[in-house]
Amino acid sequence: MTLIPRNRGGHPVAYAPGYKSSVARSPKLALISGSATPSEQTGPVFGHDLLGKLDSNLILNFTGEPAIGERIIVHGRVLDENARPVPGALVEVWQANAGGRYRHKKDGYLAPLDPNFGGCGRTITGEDGSYEFLTIRPGAYPWPNGPNDWRPMHIHFSVFGHSFGQRLITQMYFEGDPLIPLCPIVKTIPDQSAVDRLVAPLDMSRAMPLDCLAYKFDIVLRGSRQTMFENKMEGL
Amino acid sequence: MVQPLNTLTETASQTAGPYVHIGCTPNFVGIEGIYDEDLGLVPFPKDEPGEHITITGTILDGTGTVLRDVLVESWQCNAEGTFGPGSRGFARMPSDLTTGIWTLNTVKPAAVGKQSPHIALWIVARGINIGLQTRIYFEGDDHSADPLLTRLEHQNRVETLIAKKTGDNSYQFDIRLQGEGETVFLDL
Ligand SMILES: [Fe+3]
Numbered sequence: 088m089t090l091i092p093r094n095r096g097g098h099p100v101a102y103a104p105g106y107k108s109s110v111a112r113s114p115k116l117a118l119i120s121g122s123a124t125p126s127e128q129t130g131p132v133f134g135h136d137l138l139g140k141l142d143s144n145l146i147l148n149f150t151g152e153p154a155i156g157e158r159i160i161v162h163g164r165v166l167d168e169n170a171r172p173v174p175g176a177l178v179e180v181w182q183a184n185a186g187g188r189y190r191h192k193k194d195g196y197l198a199p200l201d202p203n204f205g206g207c208g209r210t211i212t213g214e215d216g217s218y219e220f221l222t223i224r225p226g227a228y229p230w231p232n233g234p235n236d237w238r239p240m241h242i243h244f245s246v247f248g249h250s251f252g253q254r255l256i257t258q259m260y261f262e263g264d265p266l267i268p269l270c271p272i273v274k275t276i277p278d279q280s281a282v283d284r285l286v287a288p289l290d291m292s293r294a295m296p297l298d299c300l301a302y303k304f305d306i307v308l309r310g311s312r313q314t315m316f317e318n319k320m321e322g323l
Numbered sequence: 324m325v326q327p328l329n330t331l332t333e334t335a336s337q338t339a340g341p342y343v344h345i346g347c348t349p350n351f352v353g354i355e356g357i358y359d360e361d362l363g364l365v366p367f368p369k370d371e372p373g374e375h376i377t378i379t380g381t382i383l384d385g386t387g388t389v390l391r392d393v394l395v396e397s398w399q400c401n402a403e404g405t406f407g408p409g410s411r412g413f414a415r416m417p418s419d420l421t422t423g424i425w426t427l428n429t430v431k432p433a434a435v436g437k438q439s440p441h442i443a444l445w446i447v448a449r450g451i452n453i454g455l456q457t458r459i460y461f462e463g464d465d466h467s468a469d470p471l472l473t474r475l476e477h478q479n480r481v482e483t484l485i486a487k488k489t490g491d492n493s494y495q496f497d498i499r500l501q502g503e504g505e506t507v508f509l510d511l
Contacts, residue, residue: 090511092510093333093510094332094333095453095510097332097333097335098333098335098336098452098453099335099336099337099338099452099453100452101451101452101453103452106338106450106452108338108449108450109338109450109451109452110385110450111384111385111386111388111450111500111501112384112385112390112448112449112450112451112500112501113385113450113451113452113500113501114455114500114501114505114506114508115385115501115502115505116505116507116508118456118508118509118510119471119475119507119508119509119510120509120510120511121470121471121474121509121510121511122511123511124435124436124438124471124511125400125406125435125436126398126399126400126406126435126438126441126443126458126511127443127456127511129398129406129407130398130413131363131398131407131409131410131411131412131413132407132408132409132410133362133409133410134409137362139357139358139359141357142357142358148357149354149356149357166331167331168330168331168332168333169330169331170329170330170331179346179347179362180346181342181343181345181346181347181349189342189345190345190354191341191342191344191345191352192352192353193341193342193392194342205345205349205354205356205357206345206346206354207345207346207349207354207357208357209358243337243339243340243342243343243346245339245343245346245347251398251443251445252456252511254396254445254454255333255334255336255454256336256337256338256339256343256447256454257334257335257336257337258337258340272337272338273337275337275338275452276335276337278335280332281332281335282335284332284334284335285334285335285337306334307331307332307333307334308333308334309333310330310331310333
């Protein structure tokens with residue numbers, strides 16, 4: 088597949104002084120652009136045999152006993168820029184617990200760990216590009232950046248499409264969270280419409296009565312050029 | 324008015340953050356029992372044909388400080404020039420939490436077309452807002468026809484993409500995110 092060049096205007100900038108960690112970790116020189124080659128146009132394929140029974144159930148997958156928090160379904164589709172579904176995409180998620188604490192030795196936030204919450208899950212999209220997780224709503228949490236910065240509630244997403252050049256890590260936010268526009272990491276994205284596309288709406292059509300709410304988060308990966316007149320070039 | 328294109332826009336990237344390992348290599352950070360093993364522990368089985376090599380490296384920020392919270396992914400063809408099948412050729416390398424060293428045990432890839440043997444890398448971490456693409460080429464190979472290396476305007480930066488041979492089957496590849504000797508990052 089011939090990947091369409093990445094539109095960098097819809098992405099965060101590398102150097103964003105409001106997010107202090109980016110200051111020393113952002114390249115100063117221009118990226119070297121070129122056409123994708125087989126190294127970018129192919130990628131690893133993961134089979135359903137990778138998945139355990141509870142991999143997409145973050146409420147139960149750590150100990151088998153339910154995690155504490157507001158039960159939610161997070162679902163959506165993985166599509167490409169040509170609006171085609173991406174089946175067989177590996178989607179991995181990680182998040183803080185209901186109190187805003189990660190199970191990680193570097194997270195010393197005073198909110199308690201939940202003994203039944205590990206904080207990660209994964210699934211593979213179906214033929215129509217769809218995926219679904221059952222989890223708890225993560226808490227907002229403070230972080231050392233500005234004097235009083237807080238992360239909005241969010242779930243981290245890592246997605247493998249069909250090629251290594253489509254590799255994407257992003258974060259999903261929740262409709263209505265007043266912390267979203269205050270967040271220095273959200274603000275690394277200059278295009279407001281690109282920010283809006285990271286905010287999952289409440290989806291009552293998938294909420295389960297007396298059980299859980301639902302949020303919908305569609306993910307769009309780089310597309311590929313469809314043409315009957317492909318100019319085959321070696322390398323670049 | 325014109326017809327709408329009906330295309331979508333790629334979802335914006337966000338930093339992988341300091342806890343990327345919880346999601347991508349949970350066993351590595353002590354979250355055990357959810358997945359049997361972390362994804363991408365080895366790119367090829369032990370009996371994979373070809374020259375087995377070890378590449379080690381560190382990633383340095385603009386102050387020269389080693390990153391200890393980084394995750395590197397690699398993707399390559401085998402010694403015959405074949406990508407895959409399945410996830411063969413893919414590896415995930417968390418940097419050591421103390422030393423920041425990442426290690427890739429793999430086979431040396433074949434040349435593909437005019438491209439010299441190389442391994443594609445993708446680097447994510449706290450402070451990196453969109454994953455960084457780069458490549459490992461190898462000291463000792465003839466790079467005179469490689470389309471990417473030969474067209475770099477600043478030829479003095481080519482060496483930032485070439486792993487140094489440190490032994491019979493071992494290479495060193497350090498990545499500098501910013502400043503003096505900044506690694507070439509790609510947009511392919
Ligand atoms: Fe987070």
